[in-house]
Amino acid sequence: MRLTRRTVMAAGAGAAGLLAAPAVFGQGRPHVVVIGGGAGGASVARGLALASAGAIEVTLVEANPRYTTCFFSNLYLGGLRPIESLQFSYDGLTAAGVTVIHDLATGIDRGARTVALAGGAVLGYDRLVLAPGIDFVEGAVPGWTLDQADVMPHAYKAGPQTDLLRRMVEAMPEGGLFVMVAPPNPYRCPPAPYERACMIAHLLTQTNPTAKIMILDPKDRYSKQTLFENGWLKHYGGMIEWVNPEFGGADVEVRPETMEVLIEGEAQPVDVCNVIPAQKAGRIAEIAGVTDDSGWAPIRPDSLRSAIDPMVWVLGDAAQAAEMPKSAVAAHSQAGVVVASLLGELTGASVPPPLFVNTCWSALAPGDSIKLGGAYAPGYDRITQTGSFISRPDETEDERRLTYEEAFAWYDTLTAEIFG
Template identity: 65%
Template sequence: MILTRRALIAGSAAATGLVYAPALLGQGKPRVVVIGGGAGGATVARYLAKDAAGALDVTLVEAEPAYATCFFSNLYLGGLRDFDSLVHGYDRLAAGNVTVINDLATAVDREARRVTLAGGQVLDYDRLVLSPGIDFVEDSVPGWSLAAAETMPHAYKGGAQTELLKRMIQAMPQGGVFAMVAPPNPYRCPPAPYERVCMIAHLLNQTNPTAKIIILDPKEKFSKQALFEEGWGKYYNDMIQWINPEFGGADVAVRPDSMEVVIEGEVQKVDCCNVIPAQVAGGIAAQAGLTDETGWAPVHPDSMKSRIDGNIWILGDSSAQGDMPKSAFSANSQAKVAAMAIRGELIGSRVFPAKYSNSCWSLIAPEDGVKLGASYEPSGDRIASVDSFISDTGEDAALRKLTYEESFGWYAGITADIFG
């Protein structure tokens, strides 16, 4: 039997799951392996393959055959978007000269420059990019664990958890209580828990108008607070109560089996509970020894290269880089800087000074959107904000509607940029 490249790829597909291969894979090209197929990983893989014009062997490793975005999932919870609109496949990346392997990366051997997958396949690399998103600190909310997420969902990774949370909200009795345990800083997408509350309140206003929402928050303040509180008062008729640390928001435990929350020792029965725990870098970053005592992975601000291993880049939520929030826009922006730096090292292409940006839209109510954002540049040992903006309270309805429509255009544009 003659073992061809085609036969090898087919064998790997049988062993590890679906594999897409580009039409032509050159031999002897520098090998870049990317772990994680979200906003950071898919973007860097796409831009490496596209801008290197075939000079790099780019492989994307992602456990799921399609990616459900966590960003915009709150609109699904509010009934303003269907779930299928959040799901994106990798066919276009595969057609763009990226080998896409649907398997879980379980180990990185930095000395050997090798990645091991759950199915047994081993991938050697010249450069490695990690964009594994977040993992959760199980003991950060007493009584909650990953197993308990089937009863008290986090819904902070897109997919089945988001669908579960919506089913539970829809099943609440009339006049029932929805509780959210908000996360401590830092965490993915700072305004997202509070946009989620808006969208859940919008849904309940239509189906369960006497229901109540309580937010148990360990933070003294939160992103876009004045904008959200203005909206809660305008649209949601005292349905929402925010409980900060002064009133017990930082002293919370949960009892998933009995659907109870315990606030400063006082037990309250609830009908649905969304626990968003403390977060750290995706587990493969820690396994590779690339995180520090904070649980996040430090990077150089001019390239997103790891401070611990010069052959590895870390993007998006997992990175500890300075002022940029953990968001899809940030990850997409960082991925383009990283792709440029990697191409420069491997094929000698020109590298321009790093510039980053982020914008974040939040929906207060249908046709009432707000936003914030900033531009960033490397400064010393961190990525620093150099210019920023935020919506004002009291804006007129026409401007808010324009911001709302702008957010839909952004989602369509960024998902096309990420997935092709």
């Protein structure tokens, strides 16, 4: 049964704001519900509302009243940005004509095309967009569950966790040990753990110069590795140690109760432990039944339409975008493709060929940043990389400073494009 105006109204007061326009395709404006107001979802919601100029009703469901960007959250850890500068309200989306509902989506009935919210409301949709970001794979790091995140924070969803990690680093004893448990591929922002090590080293260099940072890594190689290792040596001497699987990086267990990490069974006392577990699509994608055994949502590479349900689009970190990394730039770029695809579907507008891009900047130290990027195109059954660039190891200090400044300009431009 499709929702009628009456059943939506009966579902709860929270849905009342939606009733200005009918939610049933063919009886009025088509209704697109977007779940997740981050880099991907907020970009789609705002972009679709503006581009359709009122022809499509757009509702955004986002759990939090303010969004804290993961991108640049490492710079907060390093003391280079205040946390408030990373926080955004949804006023710009409301001004663009999006109905913003702050609630948690808890259920999706793809047959009835409805979304249930924790507050009790039920929303009908004609097309659904899922951009819920990531969740963590349970049991990925033995000894760690989400309940222990206040003792061993992940700080991989920005906000209170990021703040907690920063306070823990500041409170480390002199000469103490910071351990990071790095995630296996694929995960959000491949260079982020290694940029985080730089930023924490930068903070410690000023406050606790004899402290050490150890990265326990289940991977043999990681993004921008040579550039990071050169930067660690140049700026932080021997403060950062990277432990690969050969030396126990993949055989790790944590004991939050005693603040220990077991590496190949050998207990190592730690002062701060940053556990970044293996990741999967945000839980609501799984609840919707649009993920597969990989934990991510398979999509059609030309449109980000779900490979499982043609009424659903999935973008950002939750999508299986193959060779495209999980980043805010990638999510925003995918949003442009989703908006065009929805406009084509719902208004008959012509759909331009998809264009996907990504750039990831990483700060090694104040005034010294590196970058990596690529262009992507839809292949037969997956998004494939068509070009790439990366900073050179022999760049001058001036070139690095330019990249550093470019990253700050990028941040301002991207967040303005997402949030208005």
